Amino acid sequence: MAAEHARGGAHVDVISVRLAFGERRVFDGLSCRFSQSKVSVILGASGVGKSTLLRLLAGLIRPDYGDLWIGEQEISRLPERQLRKVRRRLGMMFQGGALLDAMTVFDNVALPLREHTQLSEKEIAERVHAQFEAVGLKRVDALLPGELSGGMKKRAALARAMITEPEILLIDEPFSGLDPLAVRLIEALLREVNHGKGLTMILTNHHIGSTMRLADEIVFLSDGAAITGTVKEIKESKDPRIQRFLVAAGTGPALEEAS
Amino acid sequence: MLEFVREVGWRTVDNVHGLGGIALYGSRLVYETLAPPYRLRRLLDELYNSGVLSLAIICTSGTAVGFVLALQGYNTLVRFGAEQSVGAVVGLSLIRELGPVLTALLVTGRAGSAIAAEIGAMVATEQLDGLRMMSVDPVDYVTQPKALGLALSMPLLTALFIVFGLFGGYLVGVGLLGVDAGVYFSSLENTIDFRNDVLGSVLKSVVFGMIVGLISTWRGYTAAPNSAGVSAATTGAVVQASVATLMFDYVITALWGVGI
Amino acid sequence: MNRSPIRDLLVGVFVLSGLAALAYLSIQLGGATYSGPGGLTLYASFDEIGGLQKRAPVVIGGVKVGQVKNIQLSSDGSFRARVTMDIDMTLKIPDDTQAAVLTQGVLGNQYVGLTPGGSDTLLADGGEIAYTQSAVVIERLIGKVIQSLGGGKDDKSGGGGGS
Numbered sequence: 001m002a003a004e005h006a007r008g009g010a011h012v013d014v015i016s017v018r019l020a021f022g023e024r025r026v027f028d029g030l031s032c033r034f035s036q037s038k039v040s041v042i043l044g045a046s047g048v049g050k051s052t053l054l055r056l057l058a059g060l061i062r063p064d065y066g067d068l069w070i071g072e073q074e075i076s077r078l079p080e081r082q083l084r085k086v087r088r089r090l091g092m093m094f095q096g097g098a099l100l101d102a103m104t105v106f107d108n109v110a111l112p113l114r115e116h117t118q119l120s121e122k123e124i125a126e127r128v129h130a131q132f133e134a135v136g137l138k139r140v141d142a143l144l145p146g147e148l149s150g151g152m153k154k155r156a157a158l159a160r161a162m163i164t165e166p167e168i169l170l171i172d173e174p175f176s177g178l179d180p181l182a183v184r185l186i187e188a189l190l191r192e193v194n195h196g197k198g199l200t201m202i203l204t205n206h207h208i209g210s211t212m213r214l215a216d217e218i219v220f221l222s223d224g225a226a227i228t229g230t231v232k233e234i235k236e237s238k239d240p241r242i243q244r245f246l247v248a249a250g251t252g253p254a255l256e257e258a259s
Numbered sequence: 260m261l262e263f264v265r266e267v268g269w270r271t272v273d274n275v276h277g278l279g280g281i282a283l284y285g286s287r288l289v290y291e292t293l294a295p296p297y298r299l300r301r302l303l304d305e306l307y308n309s310g311v312l313s314l315a316i317i318c319t320s321g322t323a324v325g326f327v328l329a330l331q332g333y334n335t336l337v338r339f340g341a342e343q344s345v346g347a348v349v350g351l352s353l354i355r356e357l358g359p360v361l362t363a364l365l366v367t368g369r370a371g372s373a374i375a376a377e378i379g380a381m382v383a384t385e386q387l388d389g390l391r392m393m394s395v396d397p398v399d400y401v402t403q404p405k406a407l408g409l410a411l412s413m414p415l416l417t418a419l420f421i422v423f424g425l426f427g428g429y430l431v432g433v434g435l436l437g438v439d440a441g442v443y444f445s446s447l448e449n450t451i452d453f454r455n456d457v458l459g460s461v462l463k464s465v466v467f468g469m470i471v472g473l474i475s476t477w478r479g480y481t482a483a484p485n486s487a488g489v490s491a492a493t494t495g496a497v498v499q500a501s502v503a504t505l506m507f508d509y510v511i512t513a514l515w516g517v518g519i
Numbered sequence: 520m521n522r523s524p525i526r527d528l529l530v531g532v533f534v535l536s537g538l539a540a541l542a543y544l545s546i547q548l549g550g551a552t553y554s555g556p557g558g559l560t561l562y563a564s565f566d567e568i569g570g571l572q573k574r575a576p577v578v579i580g581g582v583k584v585g586q587v588k589n590i591q592l593s594s595d596g597s598f599r600a601r602v603t604m605d606i607d608m609t610l611k612i613p614d615d616t617q618a619a620v621l622t623q624g625v626l627g628n629q630y631v632g633l634t635p636g637g638s639d640t641l642l643a644d645g646g647e648i649a650y651t652q653s654a655v656v657i658e659r660l661i662g663k664v665i666q667s668l669g670g671g672k673d674d675k676s677g678g679g680g681g682s
Contacts, residue, residue: 310534
């Protein structure tokens with residue numbers, strides 16, 4: 001198993017994962033891989049399990065069956081304590097930002113440093129401000145998350161995810177709730193982060209346009225299984241499910257297909 | 260009929276499952292309290308939220324209860340010619356029962372529900388998951404300071420409730436009903452005993468504080484991640500903490516009376 | 520976190536006032552001072568203590584000077600009630616002091632009243648009060664009254680004693 005996945009240069013590997021919530025089968029033998037330093041987008045209709053797959057990768061949910069590899073480490077059966085160590089290599093951007101609303105934006109972004117490093121307050125302030133600059137935030141230090149706009153929340157969440165310099169960035173619906181201009185801005189930001197730092201980025205998205213512009217690889221989810229390919233391969237795919245999705249997305253909101 | 264039996268069986272198993280869950284969670288809380296990092300800053304914030312912000316309701320309610328006790332006590336005692344003992348009646352009722360129990364119920368309503376709602380909302384908005392992804396344990400960072408803050412506030416609030424109640428009793432008994440001030444306090448001092456009364460009262464308030472802290476943080480922590488879930492967590496916390504308080508009140512009263 | 524200094528102050532005030540309230544209740548009201556190594560311990564044996572209970576007050580001339588710490592059957596086989604008393608240690612109790620079990624009012628709680636004697640010798644810590652007066656038990660009093668009115672075996676008396 002290990003040799004097989006190391007060979008492909010894959011950074012994150014999902015092998016034959018099965019997951020059900022009560023009666024509902026979400027994944028039935030799902031396998032896919034996410035390559036190092038590439039931007040991979042998990043694409044699919046709403047409700048197909050994109051966020052669930054991301055949460056599996058984050059270790060927030062355990063699969064009923066199968067393996068999940070983050071680099072050389074299998075995580076699906078890891079006890080919480082060791083999982084915490086693995087998470088140091090991950091950064092996650094949640095759909096709503098998931099910033100702690102009782103704390104200022106500065107304190108939110110500084111939290112990982114204050115918890116896990118021995119840096120002085122001065123050094124922490126330097127790093128936090130450097131992150132703010134990297135994500136394009138200005139004068140937000142004393143604001144509360146509730147006072148930020150949608151786009152600013154996403155930027156702050158990105159700053160927080162990046163401040164510990166993770167190897168892998170997991171991003172849940174980065175473009176949800178944003179206007180087209182904000183979408184472009186966040187796209188540019190993500191691209192810059194990927195090129196600048198060579199991070200492996202795994203995003204979920206149901207928005208075709210930004211996916212096509214951003215992705216190196218696409219993992220298309222449907223019926224509990226995955227179809228992987230480059231942007232070109234997916235566009236030209238003969239698979240009826242993909243075609244249906246692309247067509248529907250071209251004329252309106254993506255179809256809702258509960259599996 | 261079979262359906263009913265099945266339902267009873269399922270609910271019993273579910274409740275035992277729940278008890279196990281809360282017991283495990285409780286032991287985590289104890290562990291996080293005793294193990295570093297100690298998070299004093301957050302504890303102070305939570306003492307403010309649970310304690311200071313409850314002062315208004317505790318002090319006004321305490322005084323009001325004191326008013327009523329003095330009035331009712333006087334009306335009853337006057338039939339036996341014993342109205343000068345109204346101080347003792349007010350004091351005993353407050354210290355032994357009404358102080359700890361009413362304070363616990365009021366604090367449950369004010370601080371307990373706020374805590375359950377706050378933690379539940381954090382679950383719903385993925386804030387706790389965010390903490391997990393930053394390798395921070397939400398129990399250590401969020402729920403334990405809140406539970407401890409509430410548990411520590413409870414005995415202090417109870418003592419203040421009682422003192423304000425005694426004062427309220429004084430206002431009505433002495434000011435309104437004409438009991439002699441000196442007699443009010445002397446009957447109080449002569450009847451109240453440290454071991455029998457005050458110590459038992461402090462013990463009750465400490466236990467109640469722990470119960471309410473445990474239950475309200477637990478309900479918030481296990482809330483379903485949506486607005487219905489948060490609302491259910493809040494009302495559930497108040498109901499369960501109140502019932503548990505009253506049950507433990509009986510247990511402690513019985514045990515304390517038996518084996519001093 | 521610019522709300523902190525005021526908040527901290529309020530928390531401090533809250534904690535201090537709570538502790539002060541607890542102290543008031545414990546010390547001023549609860550009288551936690553009598554029991555302790557500083558108290559003077561005295562013993563007295565009674566034939567009958569009636570309803571005397573632990574923590575009942577010990578009184579001299581109407582002033583509370585201590586409390587009953589313990590009540591046991593005496594160990595010398597005489598079936599008397601041995602009462603242990605914690606007394607304010609600043610008092611000088613002569614050795615011919617009398618201890619009596621008295622009742623507050625007619626039907627009230629029972630307590631121990633001390634009437635100091637005139638002796639020059641004082642009772643030391645652990646000393647024994649020799650002169651004791653037992654409690655008056657209402658039932659026996661009524662029994663005696665009925666007996667003295669109606670005679671011993673007369674049916675009309677309705678039996679002796681009883682409550």
